[in-house]
Amino acid sequence: MASERIWTAGLLIIGNEILSGRIQDRNVAPIATWLNLQGIRLTEVRVVPDVEARIVEAVRALAADNDYLFTTGGIGPTHDDITVDAVAAALGVGVEVHPRARAMLEAHYASRGGLTEARLRMARVPAGAELIENSLSGAPGIRCGNIFMLAGVPHIAAQMLEALGGALEGGRPLMSLTIGCWVPESEVADLLAATERAHPGCQIGSYPFFREGKVGANFVIRSAEEAALEACGADLVLRLEEAGRAAVPGGI
């Protein structure tokens, strides 16, 4: 088989609140899962503070290394919302008010005191950018080439992703298959490595746990090819059974 193009994405989480430990991030896992459904692999996540120079540096690095870059946070109306300015600076373009974003905000705030200068901040985009629709708040997400700026609030970010579903070119999603086993992972480490070596194109991750007073592990096999995945899974079950261990398809 010819080698296929693999599409990748980086994710930049912008927010002092994550770095201070005040709140726990809840965007990485859903964005990672959504990307995989689009056939795009998340290759790196960075969390940086609300400091323009730090955002600019991370945007440049992650955009250079990946097909797509997603950001969360910093697109609201307050002084600590500086994502648009930082992305524009990273790209070397200006910032402009997007006419349709302005119209959306005007409609949204018509019955809420009108469009103040602070609220108008949410219509600012890097020059040439498009909007990502969002019915939950008046403020849209922003797409600037292959950079996608989402809200920091998880349910709003999720809605922006929904609006993007099917719009991004990707490859084949990485599929996975999980096999659980009540065994200390150290006891089957050689077996796992040998199984992985025997199945090119498959990766096996080992995730140990301690539950119900016993140790066990889930072995997650990943591959972009279903046949290879199934063959690797069947082989792992067999090898575990030969070692006297019962495998639990689907995981424990």
Place this chain on the structure above:
Amino acid sequence: MASERIWTAGLLIIGNEILSGRIQDRNVAPIATWLNLQGIRLTEVRVVPDVEARIVEAVRALAADNDYLFTTGGIGPTHDDITVDAVAAALGVGVEVHPRARAMLEAHYASRGGLTEARLRMARVPAGAELIENSLSGAPGIRCGNIFMLAGVPHIAAQMLEALGGALEGGRPLMSLTIGCWVPESEVADLLAATERAHPGCQIGSYPFFREGKVGANFVIRSAEEAALEACGADLVLRLEEAGRAAVPGGI
């Protein structure tokens, strides 16, 4: 006042399982909180896959930019546990078996089938490294200069941190004070920016929410100086009240 030294840390999360969305990270927030208690500020988090070159690159970048570097994940016995090799490669040192780690593992596995080659992997450390005690599993964490390698399993990582409490030099912890308000943040954006400008050394973050059918926001003020923090908080409460908005000390 003379400017004080600020101590910083980077955090590197090693694990395909976070990037695939399979599991949600639960290490960042507790490590961030613990670091702040030591007077160390977390300035960046990166999540990278179980690929040696990617880990090496991130270790070098984060170690160069910070006083301390913490890693989580990849220190177990299986083939996908490559953190020790990657850190050694980043530092340009060899890998050796630590005699005390070997002894600890021998004791731990004496009644569990003995010390196999896979299990012995958990005694491997970058040359010259020390151990971080851990009574929960037989495998210790590893300290190599200012790089601290912790387990990926959150409760084991937490115990390794506990063992390090008070051992790392830091500065003054960043303190915070939260004030809540049932107001759309866009309505008080100018007020927040003006308050921050009036209190050098203080930063104000605005975290909007939608709850009980109403919009509101928590304003988190951060400073290393208690007096400045208190003054900024009192000023913000006053300004909100002058704008006809009731402030809720402690947040909503």
